[in-house]
Structure formats: structure tokens, C-alpha cells
Amino acid sequence: MIRTHERKNIRRNSGNMLILSGVFITLLAVLALVACSFGGLFFVFNRIQTTTDELALTGARKLNEQDRIGQMNNMIARCRQLVYDAHKSHTYAYEDASQLNQLAEQLHDEAREGAILLEAERQKLRVVAVNEAKSAITERYEELKEGHSLVLPWLKVAIPTTPMVEFGYAKDIRSNVAELKGIDDLEMEDNKQSFVLTDSHLYKENIDAKISTDTELHFRISSLPAPVQSTVAPARCILAKQYKSLVAADLPSVCKVEMKLGVDTGIGADAHQEMKSTGIAVATGGEKVL
Amino acid sequence: MSITSQRGKRGGTIAEFGTAFVVLVVFFFIPLVNLSFIAVRYFIAQGLIQEYVHRLAQVEKRSDAYSMLSSDTWWKDFCDRCGVTVSSHVLKLQVCGANSGEKITVNGGAPVSTQWLPGGSKGPCVYTMDLFVDVNVPPIYSGGPSVPGITSPLPLQIAAHSNWENLSRNPVTTEYFINE
Amino acid sequence: MNRLAAMSKKLTIVMGITSIAAAATLALAPIAKCTEHVDRPFEWTVEIDTKQLKNQFQYNGSELKELVKAKMSYFKMTDEDNKTDYEDLWYAKSKTLGMERHHKLDITQGDAICIKVKHIGEYTSYDEQRASGKAVMKAVLDAAVNKNMVATIKVPMTSFHTIAAEIENYHFAPAPASTPDNPVDSDMNLFLESEPAGLTQSFAHMH
Numbered sequence: 286m287i288r289t290h291e292r293k294n295i296r297r298n299s300g301n302m303l304i305l306s307g308v309f310i311t312l313l314a315v316l317a318l319v320a321c322s323f324g325g326l327f328f329v330f331n332r333i334q335t336t337t338d339e340l341a342l343t344g345a346r347k348l349n350e351q352d353r354i355g356q357m358n359n360m361i362a363r364c365r366q367l368v369y370d371a372h373k374s375h376t377y378a379y380e381d382a383s384q385l386n387q388l389a390e391q392l393h394d395e396a397r398e399g400a401i402l403l404e405a406e407r408q409k410l411r412v413v414a415v416n417e418a419k420s421a422i423t424e425r426y427e428e429l430k431e432g433h434s435l436v437l438p439w440l441k442v443a444i445p446t447t448p449m450v451e452f453g454y455a456k457d458i459r460s461n462v463a464e465l466k467g468i469d470d471l472e473m474e475d476n477k478q479s480f481v482l483t484d485s486h487l488y489k490e491n492i493d494a495k496i497s498t499d500t501e502l503h504f505r506i507s508s509l510p511a512p513v514q515s516t517v518a519p520a521r522c523i524l525a526k527q528y529k530s531l532v533a534a535d536l537p538s539v540c541k542v543e544m545k546l547g548v549d550t551g552i553g554a555d556a557h558q559e560m561k562s563t564g565i566a567v568a569t570g571g572e573k574v575l
Numbered sequence: 576m577s578i579t580s581q582r583g584k585r586g587g588t589i590a591e592f593g594t595a596f597v598v599l600v601v602f603f604f605i606p607l608v609n610l611s612f613i614a615v616r617y618f619i620a621q622g623l624i625q626e627y628v629h630r631l632a633q634v635e636k637r638s639d640a641y642s643m644l645s646s647d648t649w650w651k652d653f654c655d656r657c658g659v660t661v662s663s664h665v666l667k668l669q670v671c672g673a674n675s676g677e678k679i680t681v682n683g684g685a686p687v688s689t690q691w692l693p694g695g696s697k698g699p700c701v702y703t704m705d706l707f708v709d710v711n712v713p714p715i716y717s718g719g720p721s722v723p724g725i726t727s728p729l730p731l732q733i734a735a736h737s738n739w740e741n742l743s744r745n746p747v748t749t750e751y752f753i754n755e
Numbered sequence: 756m757n758r759l760a761a762m763s764k765k766l767t768i769v770m771g772i773t774s775i776a777a778a779a780t781l782a783l784a785p786i787a788k789c790t791e792h793v794d795r796p797f798e799w800t801v802e803i804d805t806k807q808l809k810n811q812f813q814y815n816g817s818e819l820k821e822l823v824k825a826k827m828s829y830f831k832m833t834d835e836d837n838k839t840d841y842e843d844l845w846y847a848k849s850k851t852l853g854m855e856r857h858h859k860l861d862i863t864q865g866d867a868i869c870i871k872v873k874h875i876g877e878y879t880s881y882d883e884q885r886a887s888g889k890a891v892m893k894a895v896l897d898a899a900v901n902k903n904m905v906a907t908i909k910v911p912m913t914s915f916h917t918i919a920a921e922i923e924n925y926h927f928a929p930a931p932a933s934t935p936d937n938p939v940d941s942d943m944n945l946f947l948e949s950e951p952a953g954l955t956q957s958f959a960h961m962h
Contacts, residue, residue, distance in 0.1 A: 305596070306599070309599075309600075309604055313604060313607055313608065313611075316608065316611070326622075327618060327619055327621070327622020327623060327625075327626070328618070328622055330622065330626070331622055331625050331626060331629075334626065334629065350813070350814075351810060351813040353812055353813060353814050356811055356812055357812070360812075360819075360845065360852055360853050361853075362853075363843075363845065363852070363853025363854055363855050364852055364853040364854075366853070366854050366855060366856065367844075367851060367852075367853050367854035370854060370856065374896055374897070374900055377900055378896075378900070382899070382900070384942035384943055384960070385896060385899050385900065385943075387926055387960075387962065388892065388895070388896050388899075388925055388926070388943075388960075389896055391925055391926075392851075392892065392893060392896055395850070395851045395889070396851055398850060398851075399850050399851045399852045399853070402818065402847075402850055402852070403819075403852060403853075406812070406817065406818055406819055409814075409816055409817075410812075410814055410817075413814045413815050413816065414814065417814075417815075457635070459746070465855060465856075467842070467855065467856030467857055467858065467859075468856055484747045485746040485747045487746055510743055511746045513743070513744035513745070513746050513749050514744070514749060516693070516694065516743065516744050517743075518742075518743030518744070519742055519743065521633075521740040521741055521742070521743070522633050522740050523633055523635075523740070524630060524633050524634065527635075570743060574855075
């Protein structure tokens with residue numbers, strides 16, 4: 286028979302090592318998971334970066350869809366040549382061949398009207414291209430946004446914010462318009478005004494190539510990758526340092542998308558942070574002139 | 576007979592519980608926590624290198640990528656701050672042809688042959704910039720007898736890939752930018 | 756003897772007539788071949804090939820979608836295989852948009868030219884026909900500046916009337932028939948004819 290005072294000295298013989306080990310292992314696993322999920326924030330960032338790049342490419346491709354910007358650039362250069370030639374013929378007719386003056390004047394007026402129409406269409410195209418690019422980006426964003434959110438007890442990754450979109454052009458990308466020869470005077474004027482690059486024989490980007498004989502008319506040639514021996518430049522992502530904002534009313538060829546992603550760790554003073562990612566893409570290049 | 580001298584038959588409780596517990600924590604749990612930081616540092620380094628190769632793949636010319644790799648130090652400095660030491664790195668271009676199994680690796684500034692260029696006979700090809708970085712990832716505590724991963728840095732190679740972006744040609748030279 | 760003399764005399768006469776006939780045939784052959792040039796001789800042909808372009812300026816609200824390209828080239832009458840590209844013109848909704856000159860008009864000053872319009876494609880729209888007319892007038896001016904006379908303008912029969920109407924837009928009126936003591940006062944005349952032949956119209960420039 287066991288006496289009471291002796292019972293206190295009896296050690297419990299039920300085991301607790303297994304339970305303790307189990308608790309510690311569980312705690313360790315949770316700590317490891319928490320640590321890895323914080324480490325995995327870089328993966329979250331890579332994912333959002335991929336999405337931003339994709340949105341920028343979507344917008345960029347829309348800008349020069351069916352080569353509309355390339356065609357506009359080419360036609361503007363050709364309109365310029367037409368106006369110059371018509372003015373030259375008109376001047377000759379006026380000074381030396383009066384019987385031709387009426388015909389020359391009418392053709393000159395038609396050339397000017399064509400230039401005015403083309404400038405109006407260029408401005409219309411600018412608005413249309415930008416709006417269509419924004420719509421395409423928004424549509425694609427709606428498809429992709431849900432896949433980013435992540436909710437863990439210690440980490441919350443929100444849905445990325447609506448992308449901010451900007452349009453511009455890329456440094457070192459000239460126009461897609463090859464130098465037009467055929468009228469010696471105009472060629473000399475182009476060289477004098479430095480409208481054409483001597484190495485590539487392309488017109489410079491984002492210029493208003495006004496002709497000296499008619500400064501009222503605008504001939505804006507915009508930046509766009511040029512075709513090289515029938516190779517058309519595909520749309521691609523570029524680095525942030527290559528992006529330039531448009532200053533004048535030129536046609537855009539680059540789309541910049543910025544997105545923010547809220548990350549809430551619930552720990553410490555900086556519990557809520559925002560990850561920002563930027564994607565920049567150049568539009569598809571110009572095609573060969575038909 | 577004294578009850579206090581009887582040991583539990585189930586074997587769950589030992590007299591040296593305290594000591595065993597200390598041994599368990601010091602030799603098991605703490606090394607595990609120590610090791611888990613290797614994983615965290617690895618993930619950080621992997622993510623950073625992935626972001627960096629993504630930038631390298633967006634430059635205009637392939638030679639620009641190599642110049643950027645040799646001049647940029649920010650990514651190595653960031654790795655250092657996270658405890659990861661970069662020992663060496665290699666950048667290669669991998670070209671995969673249209674047929675499965677057909678691929679070549681171009682090292683350094685070597686040109687891509689015509690058949691592997693866009694529009695070549697092996698195409699359409701996929702061009703990938705591969706960055707291989709040798710790193711040393713240390714645990715939280717390093718010291719004592721050198722056991723890689725436990726008491727000294729673990730040498731690892733991190734590989735990151737990104738599609739080469741610029742498949743257009745230079746209007747001045749007419750060469751593909753991938754070959755410049 | 757007399758019979759022989761008579762026979763040789765007849766033979767001489769027959770031979771003479773035959774040789775005269777042969778000479779006349781040989782002399783007239785080139786004229787027969789060039790009957791079309793008898794009235795309006797020209798040394799050069801300026802050919803205008805027009806084509807409706809597709810997939811141009813495709814954006815919402817575009818006024819430039821129906822683009823027409825007129826390709827001008829010239830060649831010496833006797834050397835049709837050796838054409839020189841002169842210039843390309845583009846038109847949209849009958850407005851002249853642009854021009855790309857490839858080569859100067861290297862036609863000897865004083866030579867007469869024929870302007871010939873051809874449509875590429877099975878169907879020719881009204882805009883394309885009007886664009887052809889405008890291209891013709893551009894060619895007329897360029898020829899005149901280069902001191903070349905336009906002997907004739909040949910256009911497809913299907914677009915004859917549209918082109919004729921377009922010419923009238925440039926202050927050229929259908930020339931009235933000139934009668935003795937009532938000459939037509941004009942500093943420039945144009946003659947339009949169809950291919951295949953059937954329709955013709957003369958124009959006189961009115962101030």
C-alpha cells in the first residue's frame with residue numbers, strides 16, 4: 286500500500302518527449318514557411334514584372350497595328366516631296382511659262398490640300414492609336430490581375446493596381462522612312478537642315494520637316510524602327526533608360542506601363558509596402574513601302 | 576520497496592530530460608533554423624539574379640549585355656547585403672531551333688551563324704540569355720569546424736534565364752542586333 | 756520577129772508594173788503599220804499604271820483607306836522593254852497625297868509624248884478612275900515643263916468618261932470644232948482617245 290506522503294515523490298511515468306518534439310517541429314516548420322515566403326517575395330516581384338512586360342507589349346503592338354504609323358510616316362515624306370515639286374513647277378510656270386500657270390497653280394493647291402488632310406489624319410491617328418492601346422492594356426489587365434493575389438496569415442499580396450500607361454519613344458530609334466532622292470534641290474535642303482542621318486540614310490525621328498518654300502505646312506515624321514532588307518522589327522521590351530516621353534504631338538512608338546502591388550506582412554512599423562514594377566515596350570517596326 | 580526508485584515502464588520520461596532537451600535544441604533545432612536561412616538567402620539571390628538577367632536580355636545589342644555585366648556591381652552589392660557572396664558569373668546565349676533537340680550555345684561575343692538567326696533555316700528559333708552565377712550562401716551562424724551548409728557557406732550555382740528581346744536589325748550595318 | 760518584139764514589150768510593161776507595185780507596197784508598209792501615228796506622231800510613251808491598294812491606313816475614322824497608287828514610267832516608242840521608272844503618286848478620295856520621284860524625266864526636249872493609262876486589277880473603282888485623271892494632268896504638266904508636247908492621251912474605254920470629266924476640272928473644255936474664220940483660241944490642247952479605239956475627245960485649255 287502506498288502512503289500519501291510517498292505519492293508526492295512518485296514520478297509521473299507518462300511520456301511527454303514526443304509531444305514536445307512534435308510541437309517544436311511544427312513551430313520550426315511554420316517558422317521556415319514564414320521565412321521562405323518572405324524570401325519568395327522576389328518571386329512575387331518577378332511575376333508582377335512579367336505581367337507588366339506583357340501589358341506593355343500588348344499596348345505597343347496595338348500602336349502600330351497593321352503598320353498604320355509606318356504608313357503615315359512614309360506618306361508624310363512623300364507628301365513633302367509632292368508639295369515641293371508642285372511648288373517648283375508653279376514657280377517655273379509663273380515666271381517662264383504663263384500658259385502653264387493655271388494648271389501648275391491648281392496642282393500646287395491640290396498638293397497643299399493633300400498635306401493639310403494628311404496632317405489632320407496624323408493627329409486623328411495619334412488619338413486612335415493611344416486609345417486603342419489603352420483599351421487593349423485594360424482588357425488584358427482584367428484577365429491577368431486575379432492570379433497575383435496571395436493570402437497567408439502572415440503575408441498578404443493584393444491584386445495589382447490598375448496600370449498607369451504612358452506613351453513615348455525610344456532613344457536611338459530613328460524613323461522608318463528612307464531618304465527620298467529624285468529631287469536634287471530637296472535632297473540638298475534635307476542635308477542642309479540635317480533631316481537625314483548620313484549613316485543610315487533614314488529621316489531623323491520626331492522632326493517637323495518643313496520645307497523652306499512653304500513653312501505653313503507641317504510634315505511630322507515620328508520614331509519607329511525601320512525595316513532592314515525586308516526584315517520587320519518585332520515588338521520588344523526595352524530598358525527604362527531607353528524610354529523618352531513625347532514632347533511634341535508626335536506619333537508614339539513606345540508604351541510604358543507601371544503597376545503597384547501592395548504587400549502586407551503584418552509585422553513591424555513597415556507592415557504595408559508597395560512593390561512597383563515598370564514594363565516598357567517598343568511597337569512593331571515599319572514595313573516596306575508598297 | 577521504494578516507489579521513487581521505480582522507472583516508468585513506458586519509457587516516456589527519463590531522468591535526464593533537461594539535458595536531453597538541451598541537446599535536442601542545440602544540436603537539432605538551432606542547426607535547422609540555421610539551415611533554413613540558407614534557403615531564404617538562396618531565394619533572394621535567385622530572384623535578384625532572375626531580375627538582372629531579365630534586364631540583360633532587354634539591351635539593344637548582345638555586346639551591351641556583356642558590357643553591362645562587367646560594369647554593373649549593384650546586384651552583387653545587394654547579394655552581399657543579404658549575405659550571399661558572388662564568386663563568378665558566366666553569360667551565354669542559347670538558341671533553340673524549330674525541331675526538338677536542335678540547339679546551340681553561344682559563349683561570349685561569338686556570332687550566331689546565319690542558319691540560326693531569325694529567318695534562318697533552323698528557325699523559327701527561340702533565343703535565351705542564360706546567366707550562371709556561382710555564389711556562396713552562408714547560414715546564420717558560421718564558425719567552428721568547417722561543414723558547408725552548417726558552419727560555413729554553401730557553394731551553389733544559380734542559373735537564371737530570360738528571352739532575348741531584340742530580334743531586329745541595325746539599319747546602319749544591316750546586321751542582326753543579336754550579332755552585334 | 757514582130758511577135759517576139761510584141762511579147763517582149765508586153766513583158767517589160769508587166770515587169771515594170773510589178774516592180775512599181777512592189778516598191779509601193781514596201782514604201783507603204785511602215786505607214787500601214789503606223790497608221791495610228793499618222794495623225795499624232797510621238798516619240799515617247801509615258802505609262803501610268805494605277806492600282807487600288809488594300810490594307811492601308813487601317814484605323815477607326817480613317818479617310819485614307821481607299822488608297823490608289825499611280826506608277827509612272829516612260830520609254831521610247833520603239834523600245835517598250837526598256838522602261839524607266841519616273842515617279843509614283845498616291846491618291847485617297849481623289850485627293851493627291853504623295854509623290855516619290857525615282858528618276859528625272861529624261862526625255863529629249865521637243866519630243867512629243869503619248870500618255871497611256873493602264874489599270875491593274877479586274878475592277879476599277881470610281882476613285883481609281885479619278886486618280887488616273889489627276890495623274891494624267893500631273894504628267895501633262897511635267898511634260899510641258901520639260902518642253903514636251905503631249906500628242907495623245909490613251910485611256911481604257913471603261914474610264915474614258917471619268918477621266919475626261921477630270922480633265923475638264925483643270926480648265927480644259929471639250930474643244931469646239933474649228934471652222935474657217937473661227938479658230939479655237941487655246942494655248943494648250945489635249946487629245947483623249949480610248950483603248951480599244953472608239954471614243955475620242957479633244958480638249959482646249961480655257962483661261
